[in-house]
Amino acid sequence: MNISYNKTIEVRYTADVFVAGGGPAGNAAAISCARQGKKVFLAESFSAFGGAAVTMLVPGFSVFTDGVNFLSSGIGKEVYDRLKEEAYPRYKRYCPRSIPVETLKVIYDDMVSDSKVKYLFHSNVIDSVVEKGSIEYVICSCKGSIFAVKADIYIDCTGDGDLAYYSNADYEFGDKNGLVMAATLCGIWSGIDWDNVKLPDGRCLDKAFSDKVFTNEDRHHPGMWRIAQQTQNSQGLNNSDGIGGSNVGHIYGIDSTNSESLTEGIVKGRHQLKEYRKYYKEYLSGFENCELICSASYLGIRESRRITCDYRLTVDDFKSRASFEDEIGRYCYGIDIHSATNDKEGYDKFISEYTSLRYAKGESYGIPYRSLAVKGIANLLTAGRCICTDRYMQSSIRVMPGCFITGQAAGIAAAILCEDKEYDVHKADIKKIQKRLVSSGAYLPNCKV
Numbered sequence: 001m002n003i004s005y006n007k008t009i010e011v012r013y014t015a016d017v018f019v020a021g022g023g024p025a026g027n028a029a030a031i032s033c034a035r036q037g038k039k040v041f042l043a044e045s046f047s048a049f050g051g052a053a054v055t056m057l058v059p060g061f062s063v064f065t066d067g068v069n070f071l072s073s074g075i076g077k078e079v080y081d082r083l084k085e086e087a088y089p090r091y092k093r094y095c096p097r098s099i100p101v102e103t104l105k106v107i108y109d110d111m112v113s114d115s116k117v118k119y120l121f122h123s124n125v126i127d128s129v130v131e132k133g134s135i136e137y138v139i140c141s142c143k144g145s146i147f148a149v150k151a152d153i154y155i156d157c158t159g160d161g162d163l164a165y166y167s168n169a170d171y172e173f174g175d176k177n178g179l180v181m182a183a184t185l186c187g188i189w190s191g192i193d194w195d196n197v198k199l200p201d202g203r204c205l206d207k208a209f210s211d212k213v214f215t216n217e218d219r220h221h222p223g224m225w226r227i228a229q230q231t232q233n234s235q236g237l238n239n240s241d242g243i244g245g246s247n248v249g250h251i252y253g254i255d256s257t258n259s260e261s262l263t264e265g266i267v268k269g270r271h272q273l274k275e276y277r278k279y280y281k282e283y284l285s286g287f288e289n290c291e292l293i294c295s296a297s298y299l300g301i302r303e304s305r306r307i308t309c310d311y312r313l314t315v316d317d318f319k320s321r322a323s324f325e326d327e328i329g330r331y332c333y334g335i336d337i338h339s340a341t342n343d344k345e346g347y348d349k350f351i352s353e354y355t356s357l358r359y360a361k362g363e364s365y366g367i368p369y370r371s372l373a374v375k376g377i378a379n380l381l382t383a384g385r386c387i388c389t390d391r392y393m394q395s396s397i398r399v400m401p402g403c404f405i406t407g408q409a410a411g412i413a414a415a416i417l418c419e420d421k422e423y424d425v426h427k428a429d430i431k432k433i434q435k436r437l438v439s440s441g442a443y444l445p446n447c448k449v
Contacts, residue, residue: 011137011148013118015041017414018138018151020125023051024400025384026157027108028075028407029414032440034115036415041149042112042119043140046298049108051159053099053400057186057296059225059245060098062399066332067361074441075111076404082107090228090243098227098245101188125158128166134378134423135167152423153414154380157407160257161305161386169374170308175391179340181302182250184222185269187295189280192242194226197286204283213283214275219347220338222247224280224287240289247300248276252342256301265299302338302398309388310426311370318357318393323446324368326430328409330443331367331402334358337395357392366446367397369430372410378424383410405442412436 015038019030022044030042052058064072064080072080083096083103091100112119120142127139129148137148156163161171174180202221209217228243249272254265273295280287316322318335335357339346371388374380382388383406385398396402413433417423420432435449 007146009139009146009148011150013041013147013149015039015118015149015151016418017153017155017411018149019043019155019157020138020163021045021051021157021159021384022049022112022119023157023159023384023403024053025403025407025410026051026155027112028404029155029157029383029411030117030119031075031111031115032408032411033415034117035440036412036419036436038415038418040117041151042117043123043125043149044119044121045124047121048105049112050104052300054101054105055296055298056300057101057188057245058099058300059186059227059247061096062333062401064401066359066364069362069364069443069445071329071331071364071443072401072404073443074404074437075408076401077441078111079107079404090231093229094226098225100227125163125166128163130167130377133376135380138163152379153417153425155410155414156307156374156380156382156386157384157410159301159304159385161307161382164307164374164377164380164382164386165305167377167380169377169380171305172308173305174303175340180255180304181338181340181395182252182342183254183256183265183269183299183301184247184250185266185273185295186300187246187273188227188293189224189244189246189290190293191240191289191291192224192244193238193240193286193289194229194242195238195286197284199223201280201284204279208279208283213279215272216342218250218342220250220350224248244290246273246276249273250338250342251299252340254299254301256299256304262299269299270295303391303394305386306389306394307382307386308375309371309382310373310375311368311388313367313371313387313389313393313397315357315390315392318365318396321363321365323366326369327366327444327446328369328372328433328437328442329367329405330364330445331397331405332359332364333396333399333402335392335395337391367406369409369413369428369433372406372413373425373428378426381410381414381425383407408440408442409433409437412440
C-alpha cells in the first residue's frame with residue numbers, strides 16, 4: 001500500500017556549500033572549504049565526526065604514505081600530527097596508525113569548529129529537490145523536525161552516495177551479480193598482554209573450526225590491532241591490561257543502503273563477537289584475560305554505491321600508476337577486495353588475485369577531479385568511498401587516508417566554484433583548484449602550478 005504525503009517545511013539553513021557526512025572525507029571537505037572563507041553547513045547522521053574510525057570503531061588507519069611521500073597531506077597530515085601529539089601516553093606507541101577514538105573525536109570537533117563550519121549531529125539527508133539538472137535544496141531529518149538546506153554547491157561524503165542517489169544520479173553497486181564485500185562489526189577489547197601475543201592471530205582457526213567454536217567458518221581474519229600498551233606496576237612489570245581493536249568476523253550479504261539488512265547484520269555481528277571472545281581467550285597466547293569492552297554502534301561497511309561521475313577510475317589506472325591533467329591527489333593503498341561470499345572460492349580469489357596488486361616503495365596512482373564531479377548534476381561533487389571507480393579501485397581509495405585526499409579536493413573545488421560564481425562543477429578551473437590545493441599542503445608532484 002502507498003500513501004501520498006505532503007508537508008511544508010522550513011528552509012532552516014543557507015550556505016555556499018552543503019556537505020553530507022562527517023567522516024574523514026566530509027570533515028576534510030568542510031574544513032578545507034570553510035578555510036577559504038566560504039559558508040559551509042555539514043550534516044552528520046551520528047553524534048560525532050569520524051565515520052569509520054569513531055562510529056564503526058575501525059581500529060586503525062590505512063597508509064598515509066607511499067614509503068617516501070606523505071600522500072594524505074594537508075588535512076590528513078594535520079589529523080596525523082595531532083594524534084601523535086595529543087594521544088594519551090599509553091596510546092602513543094602505536095599512534096597514529098592505531099586509533100585512540102576519544103582523542104580523535106575531540107580533534108575533529110576542534111578542527112571543524114575552529115574552521116567556523118556550521119554543523120548538526122543526528123541529521124540525516126533524506127531527499128533532495130532537483131530542478132533542471134541542479135540541486136535546489138536538500139531535505140534533512142533530525143530529532144523533532146524535517147528541514148531543508150539551500151546551497152550553491154553540494155558535496156556527497158556519505159560513503160553510500162545517499163545524496164547523489166536521492167538526486168537521481170546513476171551509480172554502480174557491487175559485482176556483476178550485485179554482491180558487495182562482507183561487512184564487519186568491530187570492537188574494543190581490554191586485558192591483552194601484548195608482550196606475549198604471537199601473530200598471526202588466525203593461526204588456530206582450523207582447530208577452532210574443528211571444535212565448532214564458530215557458527216560460520218570464515219578463514220579471512222584481519223585480526224586484532226594494538227591500540228594501547230600495558231601499564232606497569234610498582235615492580236616495573238607489565239600488567240595484562242593492554243587495549244586492542246578487533247577487525248574480525250565477516251558478515252555476508254549486507255546491503256548498507258537497506259535498513260532491514262543492516263539490522264540483521266549488526267545482530268549477527270554481536271553474536272559472532274561472542275564466538276571470537278572464546279577463540280581469543282582459549283586458543284591464543286596473550287589474550288587469556290581479554291574482554292570485549294564494547295562493539296561498534298554501526299557495521300563496518302566496505303562497499304556500496306559507486307556514483308557515476310565524468311571519469312571512472314579503474315584497475316588499469318592502478319596498474320599503470322596513472323597520472324592525469326586534472327589530478328587532485330595521489331594514493332597507493334593496494335587492491336583490497338574482501339570476499340562477498342563465505343566459501344573457499346571467494347577466499348581463494350582474495351588470496352590469489354586481490355592481494356597481488358601492490359605497489360613498491362614510492363609508487364602511487366593519480367586521482368582525477370573528474371572522478372568527483374557527478375555526471376548529470378551540475379552542482380554536486382562526491383568524495384570518499386563513493387567516488388567514481390570500478391570495484392578494484394574502490395577497494396583502494398575507500399580507506400580513511402584516501403578519503404582525506406578526495407574530501408580536501410572537493411572542498412577546495414567547491415570554494416573556488418563559489419568564488420568564480422561558476423556553479424557547474426563540470427566547468428571548474430582545474431588549474432586554480434590544483435594551485436589552491438598545493439598551497440593548502442596537498443601532494444601534487446605532477447602539477448605545474
